[in-house]
Amino acid sequence: MARVQEAVAARTSADAGPSRPVERPRFRPDLEGLRALAVLLVVANHAVGWPSGGFVGVDVFFVLSGYLITRGLLHQQERDGRVGLARFFVRRVARLLPAAVVVVAVTASACLLLFFPITSVPLLFDGAAALLSVENWALIRQGADYLDPAGAVSPFQHFWSLSVEEQFYATWPWLLVLAWAVALRAGRWGGSARRVVATCAAVAVVVSFTLSVALTERTAAAAYFLPVTRAWELGGGALLAAAGAACVARLRLGVRPLLVTGLRWTGIGMIALAAVMYSPATPFPGAAAGLPVLGAMLVVLAGEVPGAPASALTLRPVRWVGRISYSLYLWHAPLLLLLPVALRGVAGPDHGDDLLVTGVALLLAGLLAAATYRFVEAPARRARVWETLRRRLRVPGSPRWTRIAGVGVTAVAVVALSVVQWRGPVPEARGAEPLARPEAVASTAQLQDRLQKAVRGTDWRGYDRQLSAGALTGAAEMACMRDPLDGSDGGSAPPFSWTTLPVCLPDPAAPRRAVVIGDSIAMSYVPAVREALDDGWGIAAVGLQSCPSALVRVGEARGRPGYADACRRSREQDLQAVARMKPDLVVLASAESGMRRLASGATGREAAAEWQRGLEKSLERLAGTRARIVVLENPPETTSPVDCAARTSTPAACVRPVSAAWTLKSDAERRAVSEAAARGTDVTLVDTLPWFCVDGGCPVGDGRLIARIDHGHLTADYARMLGPLLRSALAEPAEPGDAAALTRAER
Template structure:
């Protein structure tokens, strides 16, 4: 059966890419991310149709030819995009930013960007815009992974059925159909389950998307067809409407890609099936074959590659009204995509060198070809595994070393913050911006609450200091924000103290039921259980001081859904419960507030602008949380406990409420909320003064 060129497929590609581009440029349509799912169905359909045609025509599938054509079609334009993006990043951003993106660039080069984003806990649907100029390579990675295994699975399935048929030649399309149906059923069920269990990871994971390719596989077998033109027109119209409804009705709160993805996926399949019979009808679906739409579909791959870095860099360089900026970005993206297609993508795909490669492969023995493919696949697998485990194909810059800085007093720090807020030059911070910032993870004592075994011996030995007759003991309990305070607390208490830490990632010290940004299904219960265990462990250790601290973000993820003052009231009660839970220790408790959130240096530190772009104001909910914790401390004092609250806001922001990116020659934050290790250590003296003012901290001298 011949594989005729499908004009409507070009039109569908245009619909898919325009939905994605519009969503990235204007955040509308809110469900524009379904464009990726349209691409997946189209890919499953076209690749399977081509493989079936080759098998039926020649009796074999030339794997070398298949992979050569895939590489020629996809790799050259992608490599150029990554190279140009890296070059522009190097000109605009400091080493800090580029070091953070190096691994994403490398992951994109070896087509494992989706798994890298899973490994760092990136949440596509919760982000406002791209987290990096390489983030969109996740979907291309999923496609390449499908291309890597699908021809082999098809051949294995064919061989297996042939062996079971005892000499009878099995029907090729029937075999592929059953493989497609099995893949659809198994991976759709997995997608529904995993999307409910870990939605952030499910969005990027290849297994949750395989069933979408399987829909394209099923359509490619020809088992689905429409005999009457009017029925085909109705089916195509219904398919397009399904895509439109999904694009407009879906948003970041829609569970995806579970069962809800059936709407755009089946809509795409309906359009492909119906167009076989409805191609010549004058209905709404004919828009897919209009020349301008088809041309956008033709350049859709280049448009997808280039639009994301263009939008990303524009957002960093052009502040102001996003609608106008989006218009400019889309216009520029179309021009760049057209040029990329004309001068890179199309010439590279038809270059004669690929014919030579295919001829060379065809002359090799089967075992040589299979061995070469196996070695290549193994090399890619090793590089990919190394990439996900911390190795980078690009040079990794070591964290900057900064001379030890300790603020002599809160007045000296306030003066430095005021100077930084008024600064117009990056000069004081350039040394720290040249390399990754050091984050604090106190001796490995920040753990994931999911599946945590709080009673482990390792936890006792590492995170809870041993009893000492000569030193006092403090134990810090809370989330990653609490862990970031440990260097400051150790410096403030001095050498006569030993500081332990019980940290739970994303799980606050306040006994509130909170969700987690990655949407882990069991997080709420796991966090509550692990927090109770940590608070009990801290009280049982009978330290001289217990410090509780939490991120403001947890107050935004309350299971109750409360916001504003209602969230504050709930947080106040939750903080009281945590304070009460350590009453049995009979020791003072300090509730230490969180640093006000600001802008990430990796986002706002741009060479051609000044540090004022990184200056933030204090978020409103930070004040609500501060008032709630102060109220909880008053309640506990009334109840007879020795408790105090320490407000750290003056150590991060000016009296006018401006929060600069740094102070002195130190960068304050590693991201929006966590202190750098250097800045935390620099606060030892001001925190010591704050401890003294509370009147509840025992004498800092040794026992």
Template sequence: MTLTNSLSTDSTSTLPEGRVAAPAKTGFRPDIEGLRAVAVGLVLLYHAGITVIPGGFVGVDVFFVLSGFLITGLLIREAENTGRISLPNFYSRRAKRLLPAAALVLVVTALITWLTGAVVEFETFGGDIVAAAIYLVNWRLADRSVDYLAEGTSQSPVQHFWSLAVEEQFYIVWPLVLLLVLLVVRYTGAKLRPAMAVGLSFVAVPSLVWSIVATANLPAQAYFVTTTRLWELAIGAFVAVGAALWTKIPRVAAYVLGWGGLAVIVGSALVLHKTVAWPGSLALLPTLGTAAVIIAGSSGGSPGLLSWKPMVWIGGMSYSLYLWHWPLLIGAANLWGKPDALTGTLVVVAAIIPSWLSLKLVENPIRHSPAFARSVARTMTMALVLSLVGGAAGYALTRAVPQVETVSQEEVDGAAALKKGGDGQLQGIEVVESVDAMAPQPVDAPDDVPGAYAHDCQAPFDAVVPNYCEFGDPDGTRTVVLAGDSKALQWVDAIDAIAREKGWRLLVATKSSCGLYDAMPELEGRPYPDCQTYNTALLDELVEMKPTAVIVSQRHSQAIDPATGKLSQATMVDGTVRAWQRLVGAGIKVVALQDNPAPVGVDGDVYECVAEHLDQLSACAFDRAKGTAGSGTPAQLAAVKKVPAVKFVKVADFMCNEQVCPAVIGDVLVYRQGSHVTNTYVMTALPILRERLLGGTLK
């Protein structure tokens, strides 16, 4: 996001209407400052949760165009006046403008996160801060956005730095392209601006095409990466290249163009929603609208609203506002939960205070310092130091995670420590207050998953066609299929070990948030038709395949009743029964692996609770009855009663005693994200699972 103020803001006069006039000598354009105010206002209101502006994220696209326009204008004027472009001077100007405030905000953000954030996210967010300090955080966020296992991660306190990273990467590429253009002009005699337009096309056109393709196929990743955004900055650059043409536009036409462009920007913010795939072709609306406003202003047709003093004042502070508002919102969310619209608005308004202070006390003094103006080397040294300071703050945060001694999976007991009592029931599950060692560490729990995730064996939410991963013995004469949602996949490494021992061919056909049933589940408050379509296809294939057995598990106990549109356990039970009966009727054995109790009543995820309460682990235990009721078990048990041929395999008794479910058993952390079990604990339970799976149906 550009909020850089590259043009002089001195020597302005005031019009009677309260608007600021632009003196010809400085080239100051108050309408540009006003356009910045519109852009940052849209972003802030969107982040504050103002629902009437569901597309306020387009403010970032407005900033991209402004950045391309201002930076290219500076470079073109330098090339025309001197016949060259000084990269050291260019980068030193950028450093003075951007780094002082950014470094300050990164240090404060690390402190806010340490004071208010979840301990288990210190390492992730500290890494984000380091990446933000070197302007690569957009690629880090892009990787995380397509990582299923990262879905439980909160919003990064430096997530807004992604747009700054895009700009800085543009600032590296574009001046180099212009240097090549200057060489071509020098040796061919071509005119500078047309040659620049051609060079710019080689950046803009491929980026726009890729943006459309990537947004359609990889929307989460496409939002953050630089390659899908370069064309937006290029639009602003095109406007700068054609500057001489815009002054010839008739005043009336310029007014129409200016107001029309502003209407498109605001209209985009009012009509678009965060559910649309972005940027893609839709981003042409706010970007071309911004270009229209800039062009109109070049011919004196800028909307007068943009030149009003309050707008110019906000625009001049827009970079600081953008930097400060987001970590303050995240801090407020950490302390009091996700802010409502009123609280969010109060927070972003309060961000004016640190924004104004940092502008007056940090940004402007350094930017206008004679000492830095006289020495590029001194400026670049300052830039390096500030980058190191920001990165050091992030690194310090990653080291602030409390831990007990780290041990390997082989050094802990977990479920293997449990013994059978005289009545055949497992014994030995106790709630302890602390342990000297633990595996995995709480901070590592989200990554303690079966290897199947590395092979993309979990079908994504939008998958409608089954895709099988093969485990066990590929030459096995018996085929076993593991189906269901992620609560089935969490057991795959243990089942794979059993399959290899017994010579089974194990096929995995699990899908995110989609158990194997003939019913419509809910996903994030909405119907999940892709699940039902997937299951229809999977059941057809299983009946045709006729495996020896299908092992299933599921997280949810309710599905949408088609008659009422509401969630109903009876509907889920009936749908589960239909799916199981079809398999049993085809001569396929069905094993229902109990869904483990859900951590009902624990503040946050269990692993987060453990990280916060290493000396009071009882705070992270939960009631077994409530946990069972909040899991998929009730629907499973009800379905088993209607299809007695299905074998039900218990798991709750090696995770809970009769009353409670501890967070740590045998020095093993039991839970990772949500109600998922760590792979370490699953593997310690392998002997128990082997006995129960092979005790009847799957000999």
């Protein structure tokens, strides 16, 4: 690569004729103001949820990064005839790493102090991913949805955007050097590095934008973090750096101040419009990202005009916020997430002092950002160690084996840490081994007594075994879930068959067969079903991601188009396959969130009526199997123990009431079971509420075992403990015609 750059430099010098000084890129105060706008949008969105589309501030940052980095590379190429890659990478490290190390170290220490290992260990893996610039890949592996307000949030999660930028920094200079070499060899250099950069950036924008639109439609959650779906935003900034000045000259904007001002305010208006109109339900990035990206590009283009008129972006207070924007971005998320835990033990929206705590967190974020800029960022950029490092990286006389060894050690360390991070704990699939045999509970009355004590719990000592684990252990059957949109025809998941994962299959030699059907909540019940049935049963798990056992059209939290129809078709295929199998027992269960995601948009009693009709259709499909059918109520959604179990809180602070939505869904299922039983179907609904809640309050566990891995899915240990209770319910079925007629209020 060095020889390529030397050849390019020689050819450039020959084409350019006598050397002439190349002006250093002028300072752009308006870009500091644009940084301030971007960071304030993100911070406001994270702090108070308004503007609902404030996440577009990240897209503005991407445009700015692409512009500034490419402008610097072009300046080096035009001034020296080559790009000093060692200088470039050392400057990036000096600019970004010191502040990031400080924030990650402080945040990780706070996590260790505030949380038990069940929470802190996965967060430490996130911290490692943040420092290794792979946080975006870690979030994809975890199945995170950045725009899902109910999803789990890490104090390191915002590092995903910095990871995307740093992946851009790691690849873009090499691509430009290669492009310059190819242009030189093809005889198309033309004396203009900008022409080559503009061509590369334009191609990158077109390819990446096309991928962004396609992948956002198919898998929006992953597309949000992927570098290939974000590259066009950085490429837009790069295109401006290469062709912006020529565009300004052609449009003669320099003699039209009013046009420049209009261009700038149009861009700001586009960014503001996206921030106000967009929401977590907006498919993003995709085509929707075009509005804030084009807006940012217009603002940057307007500032390309020499002597462009001043604006609000160049006011001194605004520029100061822009100057500390990097540190402010780093600090705001950890403080917003961890300060409520430090002050009151539990984070959540149902506390009256939320605004006060949020205000204190923002004030501290601003103060820490200013201090970090003053004492870490600025001094680190000027530190002599970076110049020494740069010289050592490029001194030709240093022993080759020393340089090779240094690069090799660094590469091995990065790869090793990345593998550790990549294989880190995911609560639904990994974690500590489940207990060898959870302590048996003899009756519902005994469990109610435990729950009553757990509601008043003042310490976490009873939960030590699980809290000290690296992560909570979910049911292995979680892996049995298929995606309704993963079918080969693009329309629905493959029909249920006996060729899926072994854990999903029954013992073929078993004289009797049971099938559990539903979404991830149903899969989390499977350990209880296994404990409830004896060795003569073979148990199959038939799961569809976010797709309930009731035949209703539901949307997906991530908003993928076509999901509602694919879910319904896939579920019907599964029910038909199960009917052909002739099982002896069928168990149905569905998440509480399913009734909130009805494609019809129905809410309240209308949603409950639609849910009832859907469950009746499922029971009708299964009636011909002559199997006994059991409908399990879902565990009421409550606070996730990963968020709630803090050293500064008590179990009593984690108790949440049974929601009205859960009651509506439960009553709808009871009515559906009653109607099916009246038609002669052998169906029973098991009242599971006493297994999780007492006197209307739902604790985090029973004082000995934590009940859920998150807001609703059962831990494997707790599900297995419920086995004897489910066995009793299966052995002595209630009279559904009597029980189903009673509403929760009447009981």
